[in-house]
Amino acid sequence: MRTLIIAEHNGQHLNEQVARAVTAAQQWQQPVDVLIAAAQPDALAAQAATLQGVSSVLVASDAALQHPTAEHLADIIVPLAANYTVVLAAHSAFSKNVLPRVAALLDVNMLSDVLEIVNTNTYVRGIYAGNVLATVQNRDAIQVLTVRGSKFAAAATGAAAEVKAITTPAAPAGSRWISEAFNKSERPALTAAKVVVSGGRALGSADAFAQVIAPLADKLHAAIGASRAAVDAGYAPNDLQVGQTGVVVAPELYIAVGISGAIQHAYGMKDSKVVVAINQDPEAQIFKIADYGLVADLFEVVPQLTAAL
Amino acid sequence: MKALVAIKRVVDYNIQVRVKADGSNVDIDGVKMGINPFDENAIEEAIRLKEKGIVTEIVAVTIGGAANQDILRHALAMGADRAMLVETQETLHSLGVAKVLKALVEREQPQLILLGKQAIDDDAGQTGQMLAALLKLPQATYASQITIEGNQATVVREIDGGTQTLAVSLPAVITADLRLNEPRYVKLPNLMMARKKPLENVPLDSLSVSLTHNVQQLKVATPPERPAGIMVKDVNELLSKLRTHEGIIG
Ligand SMILES: Cc1cc2nc3c(=O)[nH]c(=O)nc-3n(C[C@H](O)[C@H](O)[C@H](O)COP(=O)(O)OP(=O)(O)OC[C@H]3O[C@@H](n4cnc5c(N)ncnc54)[C@H](O)[C@@H]3O)c2cc1C
Numbered sequence: 001m002r003t004l005i006i007a008e009h010n011g012q013h014l015n016e017q018v019a020r021a022v023t024a025a026q027q028w029q030q031p032v033d034v035l036i037a038a039a040q041p042d043a044l045a046a047q048a049a050t051l052q053g054v055s056s057v058l059v060a061s062d063a064a065l066q067h068p069t070a071e072h073l074a075d076i077i078v079p080l081a082a083n084y085t086v087v088l089a090a091h092s093a094f095s096k097n098v099l100p101r102v103a104a105l106l107d108v109n110m111l112s113d114v115l116e117i118v119n120t121n122t123y124v125r126g127i128y129a130g131n132v133l134a135t136v137q138n139r140d141a142i143q144v145l146t147v148r149g150s151k152f153a154a155a156a157t158g159a160a161a162e163v164k165a166i167t168t169p170a171a172p173a174g175s176r177w178i179s180e181a182f183n184k185s186e187r188p189a190l191t192a193a194k195v196v197v198s199g200g201r202a203l204g205s206a207d208a209f210a211q212v213i214a215p216l217a218d219k220l221h222a223a224i225g226a227s228r229a230a231v232d233a234g235y236a237p238n239d240l241q242v243g244q245t246g247v248v249v250a251p252e253l254y255i256a257v258g259i260s261g262a263i264q265h266a267y268g269m270k271d272s273k274v275v276v277a278i279n280q281d282p283e284a285q286i287f288k289i290a291d292y293g294l295v296a297d298l299f300e301v302v303p304q305l306t307a308a309l
Numbered sequence: 310m311k312a313l314v315a316i317k318r319v320v321d322y323n324i325q326v327r328v329k330a331d332g333s334n335v336d337i338d339g340v341k342m343g344i345n346p347f348d349e350n351a352i353e354e355a356i357r358l359k360e361k362g363i364v365t366e367i368v369a370v371t372i373g374g375a376a377n378q379d380i381l382r383h384a385l386a387m388g389a390d391r392a393m394l395v396e397t398q399e400t401l402h403s404l405g406v407a408k409v410l411k412a413l414v415e416r417e418q419p420q421l422i423l424l425g426k427q428a429i430d431d432d433a434g435q436t437g438q439m440l441a442a443l444l445k446l447p448q449a450t451y452a453s454q455i456t457i458e459g460n461q462a463t464v465v466r467e468i469d470g471g472t473q474t475l476a477v478s479l480p481a482v483i484t485a486d487l488r489l490n491e492p493r494y495v496k497l498p499n500l501m502m503a504r505k506k507p508l509e510n511v512p513l514d515s516l517s518v519s520l521t522h523n524v525q526q527l528k529v530a531t532p533p534e535r536p537a538g539i540m541v542k543d544v545n546e547l548l549s550k551l552r553t554h555e556g557i558i559g
Contacts, residue, residue: 104439139523175447182471291538
């Protein structure tokens with residue numbers, strides 16, 4: 001039997017998490033195929049074919065896949081499943097929208113955001129905002145799961161897997177893409193950045209994010225993150241929210257500025273290699289998970305730090 | 310149009326749950342429980358749509374033990390019109406819940422099916438998408454804005470890096486993100502009034518849905534704690550630690 005990876009991409013580039021999913025897929029010791037569903041799939045398929053550990057790249061091509069819906073993707077994936085015992089993807093807003101739909105159509109359970117693959121049907125995943133690790137077994141005939149990318153190294157490139165076209169059902173009616181708005185930024189993507197500088201409610205305004213957080217992030221070539229309180233107050237855009245209900249990051253260095261360290265926030269950053277916390281309250285929760293803590297007024301010390309770099 | 314809102318009773322989000330000594334499960338005996346925060350956003354949205362004259366009736370539903378009546382009363386106090394409890398003691402998983410909800414949807418024929426995007430206990434985030442699949446209906450997950458015109462909902466969805474706008478024809482399944490709205494507080498008189506609203510017990514047998522499943526939790530554990538960190542006295546000390554000890558900044 002075989003393993004199928006659902007590849008996320010932006011039309012031009014494979015998401016870097018795909019290579020991590022390929023590594024996770026090696027656990028089953030069976031051939032791994034990658035599905036590229038796109039309007040113009042050729043370049044994407046070529047990228048996927050270079051990943052070490054990929055047997056073949058399946059290509060679904062259709063103009064509607066310029067902006068695929070979960071309904072369309074599920075209709076493409078479900079008929080393939082007869083050849084597969086594992087269907088997986090890296091955990092993201094994209095995959096967690098599509099894979100539960102696939103699992104239900106296959107009448108199997110799904111496991112989300114798997115941290116560790118213990119064996120071919122047993123996994124460790126976080127529950128209660130990552131405060132508890134659960135070991136879960138799924139005895140369904142097809143294993144459907146998403147994996148936390150940061151827990152798996154990226155597969156190397158240099159391979160040349162075969163590329164095969166598959167028949168692509170038409171997009172179902174009922175759901176129509178209208179538009180997308182991405183927050184443009186020259187900075188590295190939050191999930192891929194080596195350094196993340198995050199700001200909390202203490203920043204007090206979007207201006208403060210621009211004047212205090214951004215210069216430090218620039219010096220460190222860092223992505224900017226935010227707490228939910230900062231996002232809710234409009235100091236930072238939604239997609240920068242780190243945490244249980246935002247993005248999970250695991251950079252080399254995470255600098256939490258004026259963030260209290262609520263469990264929902266900690267969930268999104270406590271796998272970072274080194275955590276620095278700057279907070280004026282010595283009792284703040286964030287100091288419990290920080291490697292280096294500095295009790296200080298952020299408006300004083302962050303500019304100092306930026307200047308010293 | 311009728312709206313059906315599926316809600317879940319979970320451990321209060323302020324509480325840090327503990328693992329039982331034998332590692333068999335989390336210990337939630339006597340712990341404060343409440344409605345899953347995202348589900349509260351879903352109810353709030355249904356109420357706002359009713360206030361706009363778009364939704365005419367709101368049915369709040371849940372599945373589980375008798376204790377679940379409290380969150381249904383909470384939903385009624387917020388403004389739902391009636392509630393249904395599918396009573397069972399079985400352990401629930403997303404697929405089983407979706408199957409029960411499908412049976413309820415088939416009975417109630419709502420135009421709008423609202424859920425929270427994920428429950429904060431198991432953090433699975435699957436039920437809405439699974440329900441949409443089983444019903445063969447369109448889905449719009451992680452909604453931060455919903456506009457309904459005629460037979461169509463336009464939904465702004467929160468995705469990685471930004472937002473996406475989808476138009477779905479109704480009936481459809483929509484899951485709520487936290488920024489969809491700010492749920493109203495329930496006042497005591499509303500809770501009193503909610504006692505008079507209908508809360509129906511629906512026997513699981515009457516729905517002919519099987520909750521048996523192939524997923525089993527083998528054990529739970531507390532994650533390893535990060536080793537205790539150190540406090541630095543100023544920016545210079547911080548920088549020298551990061552440079553000499555960690556070597557991550559130049
Ligand atoms: C269902 C649910 C999901 C959630 N999901 C998330 C999530 O994904 N991500 C998330 O982040 N939160 C999430 N939250 C919210 C979370 O519980 C906290 O409310 C939030 O993280 C707090 O943000 P904060 O630390 O910025 O604000 P606060 O808790 O208000 O902390 C601000 C901190 O700044 C410090 N401070 C103030 N002034 C200064 C200064 N001048 N210099 C230095 N320090 C200063 C204070 O001492 C304080 O510690 C969620 C909540 C719920 C209920």
